[in-house]
Amino acid sequence: MTLGRFAPSPTGILHLGNLRTALASWLSARKGGGRWILRMEDVDGLRCRRNLGEAQLRDLAALGLESDVPVVWQSEHSQTYREALARLHGAHRIYPCICTRKDLQALASAPHTEDGLRPYPGHCRDRVWEGFDRALRLRLPEGPLTWEDRQLGSQVDDPGSLTGDPLLFRRDGCFAYHLAVVVDDGAQGVTEVVRGADLRFVTATQIRLQEALGLPRPAYAHLGMVMAPDGSRLGKRAGALGLEALGARRITPEECLGWLGWSLGCLERPMPCAAAELVEAFNWSRVPTGEVRVPETWA
Ligand SMILES: [Zn+2]
Structure with a gap:
């Protein structure tokens, strides 16, 4: 059975790129009848904030993405x-x-x-x-x-x-x-790691570390990056492309899910929906491999 996970660092708000990764990982786990967990990667005490992590969990919950087990905070480990x-x-x-x-x-x-x-x-x-x-x-x-x-x-x-x-x-x-x-x-028994293509280059290193610790190798999926309409990286403008800022511009979580689901190959065109409505159509073979750009009207 698949055990998927999403593991953000609580250093800022989750932008559409982060939310797309979370949704893909949730859909992949749910499609296989598996479980899904959330983990807060807050080992860097200087950069991470508990309140930012809690805001991230609220945004994920607003999309219907909730951990099947209590959320692990790495700083407690x-x-x-x-x-x-x-x-x-x-x-x-x-x-x-x-x-x-x-x-x-x-x-x-x-x-x-x-x-x-x-x-x-x-x-x-x-x-x-x-x-x-x-x-x-x-x-x-x-x-x-x-x-x-x-x-x-x-x-x-x-x-x-x-x-x-x-x-x-x-x-x-x-x-x-x-x-x-x-x-x-390893400790949580994760079998599938879904994350952005910007972390692809650390995978072989992490596999070597798994081997050194005698841990099993999970499956990997690295998603194409979500870019701003002008092709720039989302990092600097992330604040404008989080759920709260989009909500202030009357873009609902359902509309975000529709766009995210479409960008993952689950819908023929973006239309408001719930996360659970995307599960049936999700298939890794249909997820586009390249970059995706945020709609012009959202940026
Ligand atoms: Zn040295």
């Missing part, structure tokens, strides 16, 4: 992440990294990855263990990895050249994104 780190240390898979942000930015010749960051070049790989109060990285095995994507088909990636050895624990005491996401997907 430190013990699980600590145990995972201890297991990796026991298997000699992690090492301390003393590089500063400045050190890493100084590597001018290294290629940029899709998110503008450079892969970590492994400077500290040979450092001796100094305890759990240092930044810690996973030592990746060499070579490429093949994985399947429900949207994109068979993928071959070399995580070493995409991200390099991923950071699992930060100097400031926060558990890093890769560790929290992989440990929780």
Whole structure:
């Protein structure tokens, strides 16, 4: 049985791109008679806010997307992440990294990855263990990895050249994104990860981490990005394309669902509907793989 999940970071409002990912993941789980869960990725205490997460949950509920189990807040899970780190240390898979942000930015010749960051070049790989109060990285095995994507088909990636050895624990005491996401997907029994194509490049790295922790590999689906009508990324203008701002312009949640459902190949044209009305028509083979643009009149 499918166990799907949507796992936003409570750092801002959910825009149409986030809501489309949430809906696709919910539809895929429901279509297979499976379950769906919500998880708040709030390990970064500096950037995440509880009230933003609660607002995100309200927006999702307004679309009819509610978690089948109580919502997990990652900030409450430190013990699980600590145990995972201890297991990796026991298997000699992690090492301390003393590089500063400045050190890493100084590597001018290294290629940029899709998110503008450079892969970590492994400077500290040979450092001796100094305890759990240092930044810690996973030592990746060499070579490429093949994985399947429900949207994109068979993928071959070399995580070493995409991200390099991923950071699992930060100097400031926060558990890093890769560790929290992989440990929780494993702990919660997630079988399908649906997310935006902007996270495609971290997948092989996360699969390597799953392998190091002995966790099963979920199915993946990376959705084409939702762009503004002029083709720019939604990030900067997200506030204007959330449910509340759209509502203030008299665009209802049902209209949003109709547009989102149409953009996922469930409807022939956008028309107001409920999420449950889209389940029957949802099929990964009908979800367009490219970018989608928000209607001119909504932006
Ligand atoms: Zn380092």
